[in-house]
Amino acid sequence: MNLFGFIVLFMNIDFNTALKLHYHNLSNKEKDIAEYIKKNISNLKFTNLDELATATNSSNSSISRFVRKLGFENYQQMRISFHIDHQSDFKNKILPAKISPDDSALEISNSVFQTGINSLVSTQSILHESDLLKAVKILEKAQNCIAFGMGGSTVIALNAYHRFLKSSLNCSIPMDFHMQLIQANRLNENDCALIISHTGRNKDMIRIVDILNKNNVPIIVITSNVSSPIAQASDCILLSISEETNYQPEALSSMVAQLLLVDALFILYSVKVDKDMSYYALARDLINETRIQ
Template sequence: MSLKFTSIVKSYYQGLSKTEKKVADYLIEHLAIASSMSIQEVADASGTSIATISRFSKKIGFQSYQDLRMHLNLYAQQVDDFFLSMDKDDRPLNIASNSFSTGINSLSATKSVLNDTDLEKAADALKNAKTCGLFGLGGSSVVTLNAYHRFMRTSLLCLFAQDYHMQLMNAGRLTSKDCALIVSHTGRNKDILRLVDILNQHEVPIVAITSNAASPLATKSDIVLISLSEETKYRPEAVSSLVSQITLVDSLFMIYALKVDRDKEMLLRVREVIDDTRETK
């Protein structure tokens, strides 16, 4: 079973129709065989139709079934070591190695679904914003705190608060001349969606980072960046996705700092201030 393919399908699964889910289930279960099957053969084997498979392929981000099949061949050749077994008798190094493998696989899967178009749109939203509001709850607030820490090195003015009521107030202050960066693993958290509704009422452009491409958050956002991960026995999927979400934030920061920021000296000024806090020999 391939981490990348199953993660991609899982991120879109909730938005698939009943027959499209039959295609998804069949391909995941018969990945190696399906990678060499024609669209008609997959339709017959899954009990669906050619039209359904064509719609399914496009819905999960591929241009056609042929494009999907080409990627299936690549995925089928990969060794999936995501579900390495762990127990209390393992050596600490083995447990640590498993954690590293989990993060590496999540990064690799997330990188595979990145594209220039979404990144450029996200950069444009930041470029055109007077202020960027950063929103995330629970574990996702760690990602938005990281975003705040990163973008303080640029000329982009950001709003950040960990308290939910303060996030509500921040959302109410933003306008169409600003933007919002929202992080939510499921994209279905009711409190996050309340923030989204407020932002949409004020026509605030929204950049979302989520693992669920079919979630209400993704549907209501202008730009969506997908973070992919898998759940293991001891490590919830939401925790596994953090490393990819933080890396997506770092990517946005680098794109903004290198290609967008009009005040190139800001990074140096902030660095000088921080350097003054360190002892010198």
């Protein structure tokens, strides 16, 4: 699956959301172009390609490459997204979270919460039913589902494992990288892999994906980078939008959205596949026995 396969996804998306999804893959010059557009977006709705190239000291071909990297079909489509973004500012304005050492404890906490809210709202806005149903179909057909995650993504993978333990899905999670390699090599087309990777560029995870692809294992990936090597090698992509502050890296805010994507998958699996509630009743009863009455 290549980048142009996602053009339809961005037909009605705003510029800032598209930028967040593809920012990791931009060159330094393209990031400069992006910053100029962000600062002048309300004035660029009627700016043509030549004018934008001149304003950013770029060539027309450079702007065109930048447009395609963001997943837009052409400059006109990207320019329409400026209008979508401008309109959304009036309809549902969510201020970016900014943090300063001079802020009070409550102001800093509010900024952290606002960053999470921004990520949730942005991620929800790009959810597509077809992607969710495709992921559930992959899970339904799988004899075994292995969750993979590294670093901070391990938390999300563990959450997925914890959720699906309460279902009929045979799910597990190897924690050690060598164990992950061996487990990936044991899977086949009748199984599936659920991969969590914020950037989609982790070398060790790419190695695991290569093994999975070699064995024709269906892959569901939850990521913030739609054009990353891991995303491109996967069968189903669920995207999370991340926000960044000067103190909090974007990977932290994306975790909030990724946790809820996992929850959405679990609930969908429960409703669409596990219509028998006995799995959940048994898990609930077992856990209740551990609590003091």
